[in-house]
Amino acid sequence: MTSLTHILSDIVGEAFTHAGLPKELVQVRVSDRPDLAQFQCNGAMAAAKQAKKNPREIAKKVCSALTELMPGTFIEDLDVDRIEYVLNEEKGSFSYITSDPNALFSEVTIAGPGFINLNITDAYLADYLEKRENYGVTPISPSEKVVLDYGGPNIAKAMHVGHLRAAIIGDSLRRIMSYAGYDVLGDVHMGDWGTHLGMLIADYLREGEESLVLDTDVEDEASVAKLMEDMGARYPKASGAAKENEDLKKEAQETTVKLQNKEQPYYGIWEKIRAVSVAGMKKTYGKLGVEFDLWKGEADVHDYIAPMVEDMREKGWAVESDGAWVVPVASNEDNKKIPPMILYKRDGAVMYGTTDCATIVERVKLYDPVKMVYVVDQRQSLHFEQVFRAVRKADIVNDNVELTHAGFGTMNGKDGKPFKTREGGVMRLEDLIKMATEKAEARLDEANLASDMDEEERGDVAHKVAIAAIKFADLQNQRQADYVFDLDRLTSFEGKTGPYLLYQAVRIKSLLNKAKDAGEKIDGDLALGEGDRDLALLLTQFPDSLQLSINGYAPHHLCEYLHKLAQGFSSFYGNCHILSENDESLKQSRLQLCQVTMNQLEKGLELLGILVPARM
């Protein structure tokens, strides 16, 4: 990224080197005291700590070095001692101020225990914004292959709100990383090979109702929905029965083993169940606007399992234990108990750890990624710890490949317990989207905004608003922490919400359209004044928010930034004349600022998986 803070960090870093200080300590960032400065660098204090010296003295040396490095930046050479004497009374700290329009810094100040505060000139700020391509986002080079795993819905089950977070966070990370130059493959990685299917297939066969499955037409939406409905009702019944009855449980386990051995008729029924489920899943993910590059499942790696386990046995990594085949992954250095990872259960069936390992085998073979990232519920952290240890132990991946479980917190209800509907069940994703869409439609009608829209546009706008509300409400939360699922919040359109961001983008669109209708070209230079500076400064922070999001697999940083930007624009919009501005060059400059803001908002929202309607 060549964000403004990176450029400033490089410059101040040079000054550090010049002053004989380690430049790694330099990280210029947006000041958290905007009343004092635009940017700050805390490196002098860190350097002082290392060298056991006075941080203000260090900061002075850095400022002197800055002057030497950038003659012309300052009106005259920085005589630190004199300036301190001169300006001390004025500002309570010493600083250097220039009015040179070609300068980069307009003010450099040392404050408090040793903060180096930096202000840049409006001219440099304008120049930066005009010349930066992609808003300062520079794609990594060379590109790196990344596999992102963020699906995980089980086939034969309706998708519910529990699948929301993985989908939304993962899809956003896919978009963000892709934009930042990574070669990303998003994999839905469905649960299609587990015991729940043995249970379900056994139930169909016992009841003699397998034709319900086999006669379903994958092409026909109603037919698909009907089977999904049937399976959705059947599974809890079968699962409950198996818990009560040992024979049924055994039957389900045996069926699972037969299925995993691809025996008929089990495998044939399964194939149909999977095809139907995928059709249903694609529809739901489609409504959410969540996309995948790979529609793979656990079953797809089945053929990798036997050779993988064989290899592990030969090399002694896999051992027999209580009738099962396991990989011991505990280590002496552990201060916690890590159970061995089970490859084959006593009954011969595989577990999801087995398929997860085999999936890594396949991913290495087919894609050879440098990162594999799992966006999966935090509660599975032990599982991933086991899997990662097992594949490293067995040399399936080498040490420079990153394996990350980017876990997310549980979605709780208002009572602090995992979210349940009033009926005690889980809320379906389809129902959630429907509720939000209806609410958005009502809002359109209420504001009389849709009166001149046709039915299609009205539906499209309502859908975009609904998805924006749901996604933004989720994405703005820090990934790791549990959070409260609040239907009112998820379908709220005011305040810090997705629709608020859409609204700001739409207002700019509308304004720019008006400008174009009036014959404006929107290609003028930026000439920043008092009213424009805050917005312009905000616009430089986009790449930083992306970088933070990538580093932490945490899209909420981007959300935070976009919300600030939208607020900044809204404030600008309320306080400044744009189309009605009499000063022609100022008008042009402001239109330009609007254009950049709009582009960035729209791009940023797109990276969150949110689309902006033409109007709302």
Next chain:
RNA sequence: GGUCCCGUAGCUCAACUGGAUAGAGCAUCUGCCUUCUAAGCAGAGGGUUGCAGGUUCGAGUCCUGCCGGGAUCGCCA
């Protein structure tokens, strides 16, 4: 019981990994639609960051001990 995570405004959440005066939204209150979309703007009130110590120029953030909540601990995923 072992291990791990969490505790920030009435509520829901941030705080760029140790920085300055802890920020947003909702809710409450006060203004603003006769100029570009009021899904908006300007402003007010609201905090002992669970408690008690410690580390240092400096702690919501790090270390210790409590209190409270949650997750997880071999044949489910």
